Amino acid sequence: MDNAFEKKLALSHFWVAFVAFALACLMGAYQMLERSGFFKVIESREVYYASVSTHGVLMGFVLTTFFIMGFSYYVAASSLKLPVWNKTFAWTGFGVALTGTVLAALPLLGGAASVLFTFYPPMQAHPLFYIGATLLVVGSWFWVASMIIMYMQWKKANPRLPVPLAMFATTANAILWLWTSVGVAVEVLFQLIPWSLGWIDTIDPGLARTLFAWTLHPIVYFWLIPTYTAFYCLVPKQAGGFLFSDEMARAAFILLVVFSLPIGFHHLYMDPEQNHGWKILHAIGTFVVTLPTFITGFTVIASLEIAGRLRGGKGLFGWIAALPWNNPMVLAIILGLLMLIFGGFGGLVNASYAMNAMVHNTAWISGHFHLIFGGTTIIMYFGIAYYFWPVLTGKPLYSNALATTQLWTWFIGMIIMTTPWHILGLLGQPRRIDSVNYNNLLTLSWEPYEVTMIFGGMILLYSAGLLIYNLAKTQFYATETYSGEVEYAEPIHKVTDLPNYLNSFGLWNCVIAVFMLIAFGYPILQFFTMETFGSSTWGF
């Protein structure tokens, strides 16, 4: 099996993802310069908000969805040793998602969808934006179906055998995404599209925000699972060792899927439409979801230690120095874990009901988000890209040195940009503002941080350029050939027999259904039963 079709499919998805990424990086750099107030010539509220909205959509929805789909198709084919199920179906999903992206881009670039990449009425975008976003999600559902079908095909052919861990994680992500996308899909289909088309006159923002909160938290785990898949299934092999525990990895993925869903209300801590009791319930759930991250931190570091010691590392920390730091994937995980430590600390602040009040809607949130998503999650996407590119293109990576330079500059740029961003939040700078000049004394204290952020952002822009250059050079200019395949890490203790609950999702889907009913049942139902004034629930 040469996987030629799968390689083409994965590469097509990856290129859409990275082109979106490159455009979004340019916009990010512009936004930072515009917002700082140092460059009067580029100041424009309209352009700024159109740019922020497009930047967010490209990074948060296009880069992630396409990258995850491409990555998963190839992981499924290579780990199960099965061809991708129904080629036309897979390309149709790609086409629908791409059409959605283009449709949404039109109003975004024209300034008619400057709603800051969220779905929060009463901010209203052009209907094309909502329709495009829906198509992007619908396209991704084709991928969900493909993954679940391939998983079932393999299970049927190999009853009682453990599903390869990489595919177990990928299927977990597909199931997570299906559950996750229901909230925003219901909001967009029943509220935002009819409202933006003028079919209904009123809308209930409380219900809309609750439905969006359903999606808003687990979506970040949808983005994160490929990163964790690489942590568990690819990195230990690249580092020259073994996975510390296959069972622990499965438990972490299951916990991630189950507990990332019923906890979205930490986005609504400062909102009036939900009662404190529900918020506290979700707050507790938010702390539970840190558990799989701690398991991951432990297992992955243990796996790296095994590798370091096998490579001759001695003493308490000698194994760290013995790791292959020049391997892009190993370097990406080391830098990613460092950012996870900082970002995770910030996340605990956000998750805490009381402390959240101090940082809610301040620049702290944007700083946190960039560090944990743009940092930990995305740097591993780069690591994956450097590892997959030679496999997919059949050509060796243009430059390993350039790849490690890129990862280092991304890490350094991200730290330089996000540290002052967090501080600005603590100094009272609101998030989502196009100008920081409305109070002399306060903004004077912000200026040094703004300058530092620009410096960090420019390093990030340079780093993004290096990534695209290296990938393009590899694919389009290399003359040598490469015939390697993706190699998955073996667990130190081979898994031959697994209890059914660690090898299937039936039970967990039932658990999720119960949790979602508890966490979102009444909070959604109340909008249909309570007396409201002036705004009807679905517009009737």
Next chain:
Amino acid sequence: MKKFILLAIFCLPLTAAAQPATQVAWTAEQLNFVKAGNPEKGKELAQTCNGCHGVSGISSMPGTPSLAGQLPTYLYKQLQDYINASREQAVMSALAKTLSKQDVADLAAWFASLPPAFQSNSPMVYAKAEKLVKNGDNQRIIPPCEVCHASNGHGQKIDIPGLSGQNAEYLATMLKEFKNGGRHNDIYSRMRSIAETLSDEEIAELSFYYQSKK
């Protein structure tokens, strides 16, 4: 009893302050009503208006506003405010009271459908005005004008009026009226609280700035 009378006297200003700035509330029904205004009917009714506001809704009388291209919601609210005495001006108050609610919506639809006024690009630079429009003034807690009236000065929903191309004398008169409380149909005193901090020189500059903006 004395205490009661005293209490009643002290509460009197409260009842005065409790008068709303306008009787128009933007419910979905109200918005749909304005949206459904018939411009053709409005055109017929506008015969009465043409003398002062111009045949194409562009006024050549300095103190009289041009109405062409204005937001229909703004025009509807102003006429309703004249009818309800939330806004007062001898001629307009008398004329508005002859109109039905439907007439008001039709007139609003007609004037909103006309191409807006534009006088000429001015070579003058209105630095003070431009600073207020783009940055406001944090010392006086004035937000930038363009935050509400939009950076092109075309206004925005629901009923923030467009100012670009409007004649300067009318704009200056209105800002002064807001400043001295003569005009008081702005919800939450939004314009009154801004205008009361503006100097006459700033009012004049702002008026010319918007008149020369396309």
